Amino acid sequence: MVLIVVTGMPGAGSSTVIEEALNLKLKGREESIVFKSVNYGDVMYETALENGLVANRDGVRTLSGEKQREIQMRACKNISKMSENMNLIVDTHCTIKMPLGYLPGLPEPVLRELKPDQFVLIEATAEEIAARRQKDKTRERDAEAESSIEEHQFMNRAMSMAYACLTGAAVKIIENHDGALDKAAEAFFVLMNRLSESEPKP
Amino acid sequence: MVLIVVTGMPGAGSSTVIEEALNLKLKGREESIVFKSVNYGDVMYETALENGLVANRDGVRTLSGEKQREIQMRACKNISKMSENMNLIVDTHCTIKMPLGYLPGLPEPVLRELKPDQFVLIEATAEEIAARRQKDKTRERDAEAESSIEEHQFMNRAMSMAYACLTGAAVKIIENHDGALDKAAEAFFVLMNRLSESEPKP
Amino acid sequence: MVLIVVTGMPGAGSSTVIEEALNLKLKGREESIVFKSVNYGDVMYETALENGLVANRDGVRTLSGEKQREIQMRACKNISKMSENMNLIVDTHCTIKMPLGYLPGLPEPVLRELKPDQFVLIEATAEEIAARRQKDKTRERDAEAESSIEEHQFMNRAMSMAYACLTGAAVKIIENHDGALDKAAEAFFVLMNRLSESEPKP
Numbered sequence: 010m011v012l013i014v015v016t017g018m019p020g021a022g023s024s025t026v027i028e029e030a031l032n033l034k035l036k037g038r039e040e041s042i043v044f045k046s047v048n049y050g051d052v053m054y055e056t057a058l059e060n061g062l063v064a065n066r067d068g069v070r071t072l073s074g075e076k077q078r079e080i081q082m083r084a085c086k087n088i089s090k091m092s093e094n095m096n097l098i099v100d101t102h103c104t105i106k107m108p109l110g111y112l113p114g115l116p117e118p119v120l121r122e123l124k125p126d127q128f129v130l131i132e133a134t135a136e137e138i139a140a141r142r143q144k145d146k147t148r149e150r151d152a153e154a155e156s157s158i159e160e161h162q163f164m165n166r167a168m169s170m171a172y173a174c175l176t177g178a179a180v181k182i183i184e185n186h187d188g189a190l191d192k193a194a195e196a197f198f199v200l201m202n203r204l205s206e207s208e209p210k211p
Numbered sequence: 212m213v214l215i216v217v218t219g220m221p222g223a224g225s226s227t228v229i230e231e232a233l234n235l236k237l238k239g240r241e242e243s244i245v246f247k248s249v250n251y252g253d254v255m256y257e258t259a260l261e262n263g264l265v266a267n268r269d270g271v272r273t274l275s276g277e278k279q280r281e282i283q284m285r286a287c288k289n290i291s292k293m294s295e296n297m298n299l300i301v302d303t304h305c306t307i308k309m310p311l312g313y314l315p316g317l318p319e320p321v322l323r324e325l326k327p328d329q330f331v332l333i334e335a336t337a338e339e340i341a342a343r344r345q346k347d348k349t350r351e352r353d354a355e356a357e358s359s360i361e362e363h364q365f366m367n368r369a370m371s372m373a374y375a376c377l378t379g380a381a382v383k384i385i386e387n388h389d390g391a392l393d394k395a396a397e398a399f400f401v402l403m404n405r406l407s408e409s410e411p412k413p
Numbered sequence: 414m415v416l417i418v419v420t421g422m423p424g425a426g427s428s429t430v431i432e433e434a435l436n437l438k439l440k441g442r443e444e445s446i447v448f449k450s451v452n453y454g455d456v457m458y459e460t461a462l463e464n465g466l467v468a469n470r471d472g473v474r475t476l477s478g479e480k481q482r483e484i485q486m487r488a489c490k491n492i493s494k495m496s497e498n499m500n501l502i503v504d505t506h507c508t509i510k511m512p513l514g515y516l517p518g519l520p521e522p523v524l525r526e527l528k529p530d531q532f533v534l535i536e537a538t539a540e541e542i543a544a545r546r547q548k549d550k551t552r553e554r555d556a557e558a559e560s561s562i563e564e565h566q567f568m569n570r571a572m573s574m575a576y577a578c579l580t581g582a583a584v585k586i587i588e589n590h591d592g593a594l595d596k597a598a599e600a601f602f603v604l605m606n607r608l609s610e611s612e613p614k615p
Contacts, residue, residue, distance in 0.1 A: 078581065104574075104577075108607065109531060109585055109604065110531075110533075110583040110586065111574075111584045111585075112577070112583040113574075113577045116578060116579075116581035117580075118581075120578075127311060128312070163570065164570065164574060166365065166369060167369040167372070167570060167571040167574040168574040168577070168578060170306070170313075170315075170369040170373050170571070170574075171373045171376075171574050171578040171579075172578065173306075173314070173315045173370070173373075174315050174317075174318060174322075174373040174374065174377065175318075175319050175373075175578065176318075176319075177280065177315060177318035179309060179311040179312040179313060179314040179315075180312045180313045180366070181311055181313075200311065203311065204311070329514075330514070368567065368571060369571040369574070372508075372517075372568060372574075372575050373575045373578075375508075375515065375517045375520075375572070376517050376519075376520060376572060376575040376576065376579065377520075377521050377575075378520075378521075379482065379517060379520035379522075381511060381513040381515060381516040382514045383514030384514065384564070
């Protein structure tokens with residue numbers, strides 16, 4: 010089966026692009042292609058909950074680094090098991106920006122376990138992402154926020170090449186600009202089709 | 212023996228730089244340094260042909276992803292065997308831009324088998340590469356093409372760092388600007404000399 | 414114990430930032446956090462000296478590539494042993510710019526042995542670094558030098574993502590601008606505290 014890892018920083022809109030793409034119907038066909046989407050963070054939370062490590066969602070962040078890595082690996086094994094029987098989209102982050110800096114979303118042991126067939130980077134301009142993150146909806150541009158988003162996008166692209174090198178999977182950049190969600194969803198839809206068609210039938 | 216991996220995107224001129232450098236004679240000496248150059252794509256095609264998988268060159272592209280990886284690995288083993296008895300230059304791509312995105316030209320298993328001593332990125336400006344790719348030779352600049360070439364060059368540089376990390380080999384950027392092929396060839400020639408001199412004699 | 418790898422290109426001021434941060438006292442506490450700092454290059458030199466391979470510091474550079482890698486690995490094992498009993502800061506380079514190009518400061522075998530918990534990139538603008546490197550203190554800007562520094566900084570950031578992927582450690586960028594050393598030292602100090610606090614007590 011096919012496993013696609015989709016990443017986007019907060020405000021890039023990766024979850025929305027996935028949802029829209031899954032809603033698209035193949036022209037002239039009634040059923041859509043069969044892909045299930047899971048959010049890596051959700052699976053981590055559920056895994057921590059099942060193991061009695063947290064009482065609520067915020068609990069995950071307060072776990073020690075060691076415990077977080079343990080949960081990350083267990084969640085990874087759960088996702089890996091799911092992907093044996095279905096085409097899977099894993100919605101996650103390429104790098105996570107933390108007080109300690111840029112943390113890899115898919116460190117080597119996670120990559121070795123997941124064996125992704127494809128990476129997708131959902132991107133937008135720094136200006137668009139900064140505006141989407143602003144809650145007060147003021148229209149003033151924030152140069153510092155934009156420069157920090159550009160740096161993060163740089164690190165994500167560089168990290169995606171390390172992921173590609175270790176897995177052999179390709180990295181597709183899909184731009185999700187304001188007012189063009191349908192174009193981004195279409196591009197992702199075409200990619201899903203291409204990947205599921207190239208898959209040998211069981 | 213020394214194995215140099217030279218990469219350049221279409222239009223960067225990697226094959227021309229290699230050819231010119233191999234033609235250069237060491238000043239004051241009649242023989243040139245002994246390096247053989249092979250094109251990774253050619254070796255893949257020959258390997259596929261020998262195994263009866265394709266009837267012509269275009270056939271390689273129509274093979275399934277799995278078959279392509281198999282051919283890529285067999286070609287890699289052939290190149291690796293060649294490099295035991297001679298100094299070798301492997302002319303290939305750092306990443307290949309495909310409908311599925313940026314595909315690593317040298318994924319981890321290929322790197323582990325080839326064990327390159329040196330990487331070379333042949334580069335030019337996006338404007339130069341775009342112009343070299345234009346077949347109709349109109350002199351109009353194509354901003355979209357140039358921006359896409361810049362993105363590709365970014366991904367190549369980032370990928371080369373992943374290659375360097377896994378192999379310990381250095382990455383040399385050689386600029387191959389319009390009208391300065393001799394300078395690029397000279398830089399590559401100097402590099403070949405330096406590498407073959409540092410090599411312990413058998 | 415905690416092992417932090419701090420990298421900066423010549424002129425970025427990594428050693429000065431480390432020194433300043435180690436001098437800072439925790440507000441309201443008299444003792445500073447206990448971290449020892451070692452310079453990777455110094456340990457390599459001492460290792461080469463002990464093994465009778467060099468007579469003085471410059472000797473290291475004249476060793477064959479093979480011998481250098483041997484010394485690099487032995488030095489790495491010495492550092493790794495030190496880090497068992499103390500919190501360690503390793504002052505080194507992300508990539509080293511050589512005639513052969515960008516050489517990884519921490520190739521895979523070194524990373525596997527050191528198992529760093531955290532990477533830090535000390536950065537400044539290309540203009541600042543170029544000016545700091547000028548010995549004659551002329552105030553003229555050197556565009557070529559600045560462009561070469563920017564390229565080097567790009568490669569360092571990309572390489573740091575490969576390091577992060579292989580180790581799972583985060584990469585923190587700390588800016589060390591002219592006249593703001595105290596700010597850089599403070600940021601590094603906060604990081605040391607955070608890492609030593611998250612460490613399980615023996």
